[in-house]
Amino acid sequence: ETGVTQTPRHLVMGMTNKKSLKCEQHLGHNAMYWYKQSAKKPLELMFVYNFKEQTENNSVPSRFSPECPNSSHLFLHLHTLQPEDSALYLCASSHVGTGGAVLVEAFFGQGTRLTVV
Amino acid sequence: QKEVEQDPGPLSVPEGAIVSLNCTYSNSAFQYFMWYRQYSRKGPELLMYTYSSGNKEDGRFTAQVDKSSKYISLFIRDSQPSDSATYLCAMNTGNQFYFGTGTSLTVIP
DSSP states (O other), rough: SEEEEEOEEEEEOOOEEEEEEEEOOOOOOEEEEEEEEOOOSSEEEEEEEETEEEEEEOOTTTEEEEEEEETTTEEEESSSSOGGEEEEEEEEEEBBTTTTTTTTTOOOOOEEEEEEO | OSEEEEEEOOEHHHHHHEEEEEEOOOOTTTEEEEEEEEEEESEEEEEESSSSSSSEEEETTTEEEETTTTEEEEEESSSGGGOOOOEEEEEEEEEEEEEEEEEEEEEEE
């Protein structure tokens, strides 16, 4: 399998549930990202991990909790979400040089369509 | 002011038309400029990227960057119904990517 794989593709959860989104990249990249995509809005960066270290947390509510156990896997743990959190959640990977600058473009997974009821 | 501005459309053209998609940006530190295509219910896929001002061509697609005007364009020649999608411009500085809202394109057979 190649590229960036996200599971599940679709998720419906209640506001009191706890669930996790999974992302795996097979590209040998060392940076991974979570984005939120809502209708009519630009992609919203949520979290960035370089070399397994979180380098960005873009003022994301604590009900979203990322985990990056290694440079190939990224999780987004969800708990007590709100209906406005319903969106497409996209994982991406890229390769960053030792100076911290991106060396290649971002590659995206297919996304998880999340609906909070 | 947003970092990246992109007209969301929608844009509707007849098959065979030349399509022009554009973005403007405000940050002169942006280094790479990219265009992504996103079909409904799918993740964005990279179409083209370029590093410097000028034109880059790949088949029916041409990406153009004008750093002095902070303006980038994507041209699609001989547009096909299969080109119907949302096109997102993106640019990066450091380890972060900045995206436009995307332009929805429909090519009518």
